Amino acid sequence: GENVEQHPSTLSVQEGDSAVIKCTYSDSASNYFPWYKQELGKGPQLIIDIRSNVGEKKDQRIAVTLNKTAKHFSLHITETQPEDSAVYFCAAALSGGSYIPTFGRGTSLIVHP
Amino acid sequence: EAGVAQSPRYKIIEKRQSVAFWCNPISGHATLYWYQQILGQGPKLLIQFQNNGVVDDSQLPKDRFSAERLKGVDSTLKIQPAKLEDSAVYLCASSLDWRSTDTQYFGPGTRLTVL
Numbered sequence: 001g002e003n004v005e006q007h008p009s010t011l012s013v014q015e016g017d018s019a020v021i022k023c024t025y026s027d028s029a030s031n032y033f034p035w036y037k038q039e040l041g042k043g044p045q046l047i048i049d050i051r052s053n054v055g056e057k058k059d060q061r062i063a064v065t066l067n068k069t070a071k072h073f074s075l076h077i078t079e080t081q082p083e084d085s086a087v088y089f090c091a092a093a094l095s096g097g098s099y100i101p102t103f104g105r106g107t108s109l110i111v112h113p
Numbered sequence: 114e115a116g117v118a119q120s121p122r123y124k125i126i127e128k129r130q131s132v133a134f135w136c137n138p139i140s141g142h143a144t145l146y147w148y149q150q151i152l153g154q155g156p157k158l159l160i161q162f163q164n165n166g167v168v169d170d171s172q173l174p175k176d177r178f179s180a181e182r183l184k185g186v187d188s189t190l191k192i193q194p195a196k197l198e199d200s201a202v203y204l205c206a207s208s209l210d211w212r213s214t215d216t217q218y219f220g221p222g223t224r225l226t227v228l
Binding site: 004006032034036041042043044045046049089091093095100101102103104105106 | 117153154155156157158161169204206215216217218219220221222
């Protein structure tokens with residue numbers, strides 16, 4: 001089955017800095033890669049996703065890159081703000097299949113004012 | 114638009130007791146998912162419904178876990194009997210239809226503590 005590794009487990013940055021979270025996956029058939037933000041006491045919320053036919057996707061301060069050959073994808077957050085502090089999860093799934101996403105273990109992002 | 118609703122938000126039980134969780138998905142969403150999220154880990158899918166039918170329950174520990182979505186709307190997840198290792202947050206998510214969209218919307222979860 002699919003295995004998703006996520007690094008780092010904790011990331012501490014100063015407000016205004018950039019943050020990068022990296023994930024690798026094992027199943028070359030996976031073609032859908034969502035990123036979720038989970039705030040304390042809440043469920044995960046989709047913030048951006050990318051499909052295997054695209055190498056990069058951007059949405060304001062958030063961008064995701066995908067390297068299919070190396071089977072890794074990354075989340076980039078620029079100009080971080082205190083409200084970006086949360087746990088971020090990457091996931092990999094086969095879109096169009098039964099869609100069973102495999103999640104990484106999460107990265108706790110702390111943005112210091 | 115109302116989000117995914119779950120209740121209760123917190124539950125504390127002793128091992129070998131039974132517990133049930135309830136989920137009301139976003140109106141019109143045909144696909145409903147139950148996930149287990151153990152502290153420090155990502156969510157793990159337990160079961161996926163399409164309307165009132167099961168799409169995938171391969172990761173559901175069927176000796177103690179059961180789930181139903183009888184009328185294709187609300188769903189309940191039950192654990193009987195509970196074990197210490199069942200302590201986790203149980204998340205419900207829904208999507209319009211898994212065959213046409215990958216976007217899932219999660220509820221706030223039910224935090225279960227088994228003593």
